[in-house]
Amino acid sequence: MVEFATRGVCAAHTIEEAQRIFWGALPQPALARESLALADALGRVLAQDQRAEDDVPSFRRSTMDGFAVPAGAGQRLRVAGEIRMGHPAPVPIAAGECFAIPTGGMLPAGADAVVPIEHVRRDGNFIEIARPAGPGENVVDPGEDVRAGEVVVPAGQRLRPPDLAALASVGIARVPVFARPRVAILSTGDELVPLGATPAPGQVRESNAVGLAACVARDGGSPAPGGIVPDDADSVRHRLRSALAEGDLLLVSGGSSVGERDFVPTTLAAMGKPGMLVHGVALKPGKPTGLFVLDGKVAVALPGHPVSALVVYDVFVRPALLRLGGDAAWQMPRGCAEAALSEAVAAPRDRDFYCRVRLEGGRAIPLAAGSSLLSSLVHGTGLLRVPQGTRHNMGDRVQVELIA
Amino acid sequence: MVEFATRGVCAAHTIEEAQRIFWGALPQPALARESLALADALGRVLAQDQRAEDDVPSFRRSTMDGFAVPAGAGQRLRVAGEIRMGHPAPVPIAAGECFAIPTGGMLPAGADAVVPIEHVRRDGNFIEIARPAGPGENVVDPGEDVRAGEVVVPAGQRLRPPDLAALASVGIARVPVFARPRVAILSTGDELVPLGATPAPGQVRESNAVGLAACVARDGGSPAPGGIVPDDADSVRHRLRSALAEGDLLLVSGGSSVGERDFVPTTLAAMGKPGMLVHGVALKPGKPTGLFVLDGKVAVALPGHPVSALVVYDVFVRPALLRLGGDAAWQMPRGCAEAALSEAVAAPRDRDFYCRVRLEGGRAIPLAAGSSLLSSLVHGTGLLRVPQGTRHNMGDRVQVELIA
Numbered sequence: 001m002v003e004f005a006t007r008g009v010c011a012a013h014t015i016e017e018a019q020r021i022f023w024g025a026l027p028q029p030a031l032a033r034e035s036l037a038l039a040d041a042l043g044r045v046l047a048q049d050q051r052a053e054d055d056v057p058s059f060r061r062s063t064m065d066g067f068a069v070p071a072g073a074g075q076r077l078r079v080a081g082e083i084r085m086g087h088p089a090p091v092p093i094a095a096g097e098c099f100a101i102p103t104g105g106m107l108p109a110g111a112d113a114v115v116p117i118e119h120v121r122r123d124g125n126f127i128e129i130a131r132p133a134g135p136g137e138n139v140v141d142p143g144e145d146v147r148a149g150e151v152v153v154p155a156g157q158r159l160r161p162p163d164l165a166a167l168a169s170v171g172i173a174r175v176p177v178f179a180r181p182r183v184a185i186l187s188t189g190d191e192l193v194p195l196g197a198t199p200a201p202g203q204v205r206e207s208n209a210v211g212l213a214a215c216v217a218r219d220g221g222s223p224a225p226g227g228i229v230p231d232d233a234d235s236v237r238h239r240l241r242s243a244l245a246e247g248d249l250l251l252v253s254g255g256s257s258v259g260e261r262d263f264v265p266t267t268l269a270a271m272g273k274p275g276m277l278v279h280g281v282a283l284k285p286g287k288p289t290g291l292f293v294l295d296g297k298v299a300v301a302l303p304g305h306p307v308s309a310l311v312v313y314d315v316f317v318r319p320a321l322l323r324l325g326g327d328a329a330w331q332m333p334r335g336c337a338e339a340a341l342s343e344a345v346a347a348p349r350d351r352d353f354y355c356r357v358r359l360e361g362g363r364a365i366p367l368a369a370g371s372s373l374l375s376s377l378v379h380g381t382g383l384l385r386v387p388q389g390t391r392h393n394m395g396d397r398v399q400v401e402l403i404a
Numbered sequence: 405m406v407e408f409a410t411r412g413v414c415a416a417h418t419i420e421e422a423q424r425i426f427w428g429a430l431p432q433p434a435l436a437r438e439s440l441a442l443a444d445a446l447g448r449v450l451a452q453d454q455r456a457e458d459d460v461p462s463f464r465r466s467t468m469d470g471f472a473v474p475a476g477a478g479q480r481l482r483v484a485g486e487i488r489m490g491h492p493a494p495v496p497i498a499a500g501e502c503f504a505i506p507t508g509g510m511l512p513a514g515a516d517a518v519v520p521i522e523h524v525r526r527d528g529n530f531i532e533i534a535r536p537a538g539p540g541e542n543v544v545d546p547g548e549d550v551r552a553g554e555v556v557v558p559a560g561q562r563l564r565p566p567d568l569a570a571l572a573s574v575g576i577a578r579v580p581v582f583a584r585p586r587v588a589i590l591s592t593g594d595e596l597v598p599l600g601a602t603p604a605p606g607q608v609r610e611s612n613a614v615g616l617a618a619c620v621a622r623d624g625g626s627p628a629p630g631g632i633v634p635d636d637a638d639s640v641r642h643r644l645r646s647a648l649a650e651g652d653l654l655l656v657s658g659g660s661s662v663g664e665r666d667f668v669p670t671t672l673a674a675m676g677k678p679g680m681l682v683h684g685v686a687l688k689p690g691k692p693t694g695l696f697v698l699d700g701k702v703a704v705a706l707p708g709h710p711v712s713a714l715v716v717y718d719v720f721v722r723p724a725l726l727r728l729g730g731d732a733a734w735q736m737p738r739g740c741a742e743a744a745l746s747e748a749v750a751a752p753r754d755r756d757f758y759c760r761v762r763l764e765g766g767r768a769i770p771l772a773a774g775s776s777l778l779s780s781l782v783h784g785t786g787l788l789r790v791p792q793g794t795r796h797n798m799g800d801r802v803q804v805e806l807i808a
Contacts, residue, residue: 189508205574217446
């Protein structure tokens with residue numbers, strides 16, 4: 001019998017369709033919570049709204065160096081004393097008097113405005129005011145920043161330095177955060193040997209799990225590398241099942257297509273409901289991607305090629321991982337840089353092309369698919385998306401997504 | 405005597421001038437090196453070029469599923485067998501024969517090209533080739549990716565996931581990295597109480613050190629918070645001196661202006677050569693910034709206002725810290741997002757304005773200087789630079805630097 005070979009995954013879904021289907025089906029894992037001191041909480045996701053116990057500021061403060069006065073006080077006032085930082089005024093303000101006050105100082109009773117030092121003429125123990133101050137001028141009233149009971153940092157916020165400073169400023173020293181989602185990572189392929197081993201002819205060192213584990217750690221997950229799985233149906237079934245039991249999310253690289261030895265998609269699909277949501281995305285590189293939700297667990301089958309695996313991670317896994325971790329900003333795009341393209345880049349007719357580029361001196365230099373794999377990994381500092389059937393020309397200004 | 409009060413730091417330098425002066429004077433600290441396993445090396449800076457020991461790939465590999473052939477082989481070939489992944493071919497190729505080969509498989513001796521499966525018609529044990537393959541077609545030759553001895557990842561690279569994958573792929577399991585620069589952090593101000601304490605009237609909780617320590621940790625430094633320093637000349641001198649001895653970099657917030665109690669700049673200036681490089685920058689907020697190099701140590705005096713301190717950190721401290729840590733990409737700008745400004749923002753006549761903005765649905769919403777301090781900290785997700793004397797109007801498309 002003579003026949004034409006037909007093979008390969010059909011690019012059944014656009015990227016956006018695949019994302020919508022996958023993200024719409026993501027379960028919300030019942031993540032454990034832990035309580036951390038602020039110094040340990042950087043990058044963790046807040047599990048509960050944090051509220052101020054008291055008004056901030058707790059007293060009427062000056063926002064300028066100057067003189068504390070009753071609003072509208074006359075042109076010439078006696079300086080009754082000086083407010084010391086961190087101390088209340090010793091006595092209330094009397095008629096015809098003022099107090100010298102530093103920025104941040106507490107206004108004495110009877111004063112509700114500050115005349116900046118630049119607007120007065122000092123004459124020994126007296127000041128002359130060029131323009132009287134209105135009520136509340138150059139002061140912050142108690143509770144003006146936050147009222148007691150108000151939310152300072154909301155649940156779902158991934159804690160950045162300014163969030164931690166804000167929490168400290170209202171006296172919150174420990175915070176409840178979500179546990180990191182556990183991410184099991186497997187690599188399939190009879191040609192793979194682990195990092196410590198010396199490859200025999202025909203063998204190569206496993207490297208995808210190293211890169212994916214680092215991505216997961218960077219993005220707030222807890223990676224659990226599970227090693228190399230040989231290309232036979234029984235091993236794949238057994239190892240996938242135990243990895244799925246261990247993690248909230250399972251990443252499997254290699255064997256994600258529809259070839260004879262590509263057992264991963266069909267095996268995963270049988271492991272729970274609703275099963276395989278997407279197999280095949282109009283994405284280059286990364287067409288043979290499989291996206292699964294399996295009885296409350298999530299799994300992604302990634303291509304074995306290291307550059308493809310990282311693109312699929314960026315497009316599908318990273319947002320899902322952030323969301324599984326409780327991060328309210330999981331859909332926030334990454335930062336971009338505008339650059340001039342150093343040479344033309346074209347996408348295929350039927351797939352969007354994510355081109356790795358090197359950014360250098362305002363130029364985006366494509367690291368062509370045909371070029372060195374290692375160079376593309378190490379020198380790629382950005383991803384340029386080229387929509388299917390289109391082309392960016394040399395010199396075009398393009399927005400490049402920065403990949404950390 | 406009657407006189408007008410004159411005061412304040414003169415905005416002596418533009419931001420770029422101040423950066424050039426400061427960065428030009430930065431010492432290169434003799435950072436210790438440590439050896440780390442790849443799994444622990446994410447985000448660390450490589451201390452030495454890493455070279456491939458062997459050619460990558462180490463054998464001639466197929467880049468397609470198909471049939472391994474001698475280039476130019478005739479139209480009809482007998483399929484002598486199948487190459488198994490991870491194994492060499494059992495026998496060399498004979499005239500009139502080919503081997504079925506998977507992507508990544510090792511070509512048998514005598515084959516130097518691969519005909520993709522899509523381009524053949526299979527007929528039992530024979531294939532018919534529509535178009536003969538040229539030499540090297542659909543194969544990667546030994547060393548084509550990296551030659552033995554070539555640099556895979558250069559010294560000075562901050563290790564990202566793809567770098568770690570590249571190192572794994574050439575069998576490098578441990579890497580030498582620079583120790584993290586030590587960063588001493590002090591806060592000055594008689595009004596400050598530490599996080600655990602309850603502020604009395606006139607007092608506020610210290611929060612700058614919490615925010616700055618988190619910035620330092622995020623940017624690869626090792627923060628050493630040194631507590632609160634009272635506003636008296638002796639305490640300031642004593643505490644600055646010991647903090648400077650402990651760190652490669654010293655950050656002091658508060659007391660950075662020229663007021664009566666602003667001892668920090670003059671005290672630091674006397675602590676080493678060349679001394680105070682810059683005092684006063686045309687930057688809002690952050691004018692009273694002091695930049696110092698002191699006998700091989702680096703110090704920065706930051707304003708006490710939390711939002712100002714974070715802006716000064718972003719503009720001056722972060723690049724300096726990256727550089728002190730050996731990061732070759734220390735001047736690489738952060739990622740930006742383009743957004744439409746929700747209201748007009750104007751810079752003063754004499755200073756560039758760094759406006760914190762909230763990014764939401766493609767809009768950049770300025771968090772006005774007069775608005776809540778806490779809100780500005782927590783909701784600010786970007787920094788918009790407005791050059792001095794200029795204004796961005798409502799609806800303008802602006803590039804906003806993303807602040808992590």
